[in-house]
Amino acid sequence: xxxxxxxxxxxxxxxxxxxxxxxxxxxxxxxxxxxxxxxxxxxxxxxxxxxxxxxxxxxxxxxxxxxxxxxxxxxxxxxxxxxxxxxxxxxxxxxxxxxxxxxxxxxxxxxxxxxxxxxxxxxxxxxxxxxxxxxxxxxxxxxxxxxxxxxxxxxxxxxxx
Amino acid sequence: xxxxxxxxxxxxxxxxxxxxxxxxxxxxxxxxxxxxxxxxxxxxxxxxxxxxxxxxxxxxxxxxxxxxxxxxxxxxxxxxxxxxxxxxxxxxxxxxxxxxxxxxxxxxxxxxxxxxxxxxxxxxxxxxxxxxxxxxxxxxxxxxxxxxxxxxxxxxxxxxxxxxxxxxxxxxxxxxxxxxxxxxxxxxxxxxxxxxxxxxxxxxxxxxxxxxxxxxxxxxxxxxxxxxxxxxxxxxxxxxxxxxxxxxxxxxxxxxxxxxxxxxxxxxxxxxxxxxxxxxxxxxxxxxx
Numbered sequence: 392x393x394x395x396x397x398x399x400x401x402x403x404x405x406x407x408x409x410x411x412x413x414x415x416x417x418x419x420x421x422x423x424x425x426x427x428x429x430x431x432x433x434x435x436x437x438x439x440x441x442x443x444x445x446x447x448x449x450x451x452x453x454x455x456x457x458x459x460x461x462x463x464x465x466x467x468x469x470x471x472x473x474x475x476x477x478x479x480x481x482x483x484x485x486x487x488x489x490x491x492x493x494x495x496x497x498x499x500x501x502x503x504x505x506x507x508x509x510x511x512x513x514x515x516x517x518x519x520x521x522x523x524x525x526x527x528x529x530x531x532x533x534x535x536x537x538x539x540x541x542x543x544x545x546x547x548x549x550x551x552x
Numbered sequence: 553x554x555x556x557x558x559x560x561x562x563x564x565x566x567x568x569x570x571x572x573x574x575x576x577x578x579x580x581x582x583x584x585x586x587x588x589x590x591x592x593x594x595x596x597x598x599x600x601x602x603x604x605x606x607x608x609x610x611x612x613x614x615x616x617x618x619x620x621x622x623x624x625x626x627x628x629x630x631x632x633x634x635x636x637x638x639x640x641x642x643x644x645x646x647x648x649x650x651x652x653x654x655x656x657x658x659x660x661x662x663x664x665x666x667x668x669x670x671x672x673x674x675x676x677x678x679x680x681x682x683x684x685x686x687x688x689x690x691x692x693x694x695x696x697x698x699x700x701x702x703x704x705x706x707x708x709x710x711x712x713x714x715x716x717x718x719x720x721x722x723x724x725x726x727x728x729x730x731x732x733x734x735x736x737x738x739x740x741x742x743x744x745x746x747x748x749x750x751x752x753x754x755x756x757x758x759x760x761x762x763x764x765x766x767x768x769x770x771x772x773x774x775x776x777x778x779x780x781x782x783x784x785x786x787x788x789x790x791x792x793x794x795x796x797x798x799x800x801x802x803x804x805x806x807x808x809x810x811x812x813x814x815x816x817x818x819x820x821x822x823x824x825x826x827x828x829x830x831x832x833x834x835x836x837x838x839x840x841x
Contacts, residue, residue, distance in 0.1 A: 394555060414553030414591070434592060436585055436658050437743065451657045454588045458558050459603075502656070523743060524655020 398461035403470035417452035428468035428497040439525030442498035443467050449505045468497035483542035491529035499525050503539050511547050556598040560606040570602045572693045572716030583662035586670040620726030626665025626719040643724050645732045649680045665719040671709040674745040678775040679767035680734045683751035686724040692717030705774040730755050731838030733830045739813045746770040747813035748822045752830040756838050761785045771808045771819035778802045790835050799827040
């Protein structure tokens with residue numbers, strides 16, 4: 392017996408629904424909807440490639456059952472440029488060259504957004520602590536920290552403009 | 553993974569009734585970060601998962617008693633505990649240990665009750681909470697009881713909790729007069745599961761150790777209180793020789809185990825270093841208070 396369930400939820404600000412298996416993770420759910428920004432890499436919640444926001448809180452998509460998304464709000468990296476303009480964090484990652492292969496980048500970008508929502512001017516240590524669970528196998532860590540500080544400065548400037 | 557049922561009771565009593573079954577495929581599900589790993593690797597195949605996020609919200613609350621004890625609802629996320637001003641005030645060692653516990657996303661999802669009930673000997677909170685003399689409240693089909701955190705674990709991934717029994721609260725007494733430290737050692741990478749965790753609490757009066765609590769985890773099959781090492785400390789002066797005697801006793805009594813993070817012999821060597829280091833650091837913390 393392998394049944395499926397219909398769930399309704401909010402996906403990147405829009406009403407959405409999907410038929411899922413009981414054992415689907417959020418990564419499986421997003422792939423069924425052709426959203427590939429959150430990727431499963433380690434599959435153990437260690438690497439951060441599958442980062443999504445559930446009700447605005449960062450979680451690992453690979454460790455989150457898709458059924459838990461029913462009735463809640465799911466946000467992925469694809470939400471960030473819905474207006475056609477890259478978010479300040481995305482733009483800062485490009486400007487600072489904060490990636491090589493880009494596989495881990497959506498996770499880093501979402502985590503940095505979360506950090507800057509709570510802390511407009513994080514120190515290097517605060518950035519390192521917050522991103523300790525995101526792995527970049529190209530080791531673009533110095534550029535990622537620079538991009539985070541650059542994005543923070545841009546967002547502070549925009550807030551006071 | 554195979555198909556399973558996910559149920560969401562709206563009260564603790566209902567959850568306990570659902571979990572009071574002989575079916576080993578029925579398990580409580582809170583943050584899911586531990587159980588999902590077991591399900592993905594096929595270690596655990598559920599028939600039914602009982603979600604706890606719909607039960608009374610009081611089970612996620614954090615508060616303080618008149619006597620200064622901290623009460624943390626078992627369903628509080630690790631992030632909530634980490635950022636709680638009350639926790640910071642009563643037991644700053646807990647938020648300090650959180651900084652290197654898994655990562656932000658896991659702490660956002662994982663609950664403190666699930667963290668303890670999972671019974672994984674590599675977890676950071678069991679030694680920390682046990683050193684702080686914490687206990688847990690458990691509610692089951694036969695009623696309610698209090699269990700000291702140091703007595704909660706029966707073995708490797710095993711707790712003393714009975715069928716249908718759920719943790720509801722973690723209680724941390726006032727730490728007035730005590731100084732505490734937790735040190736862990738990861739051997740493969742900084743963010744790895746620890747090969748060893750050592751938590752120490754000291755109460756020093758006029759240069760003499762009036763009382764101590766020493767815990768080791770990760771290097772042993774389950775959280776272990778180092779009672780003979782504590783006996784070496786009681787009434788002794790706070791000097792390096794005393795700490796070395798305690799470390800000798802700790803190595804003699806702790807049954808370290810071999811695994812991917814190192815041999816038993818290596819972990820015993822680590823234990824000797826870390827017990828001395830933790831005692832030294834707890835002492836210097838106490839002097840600053």
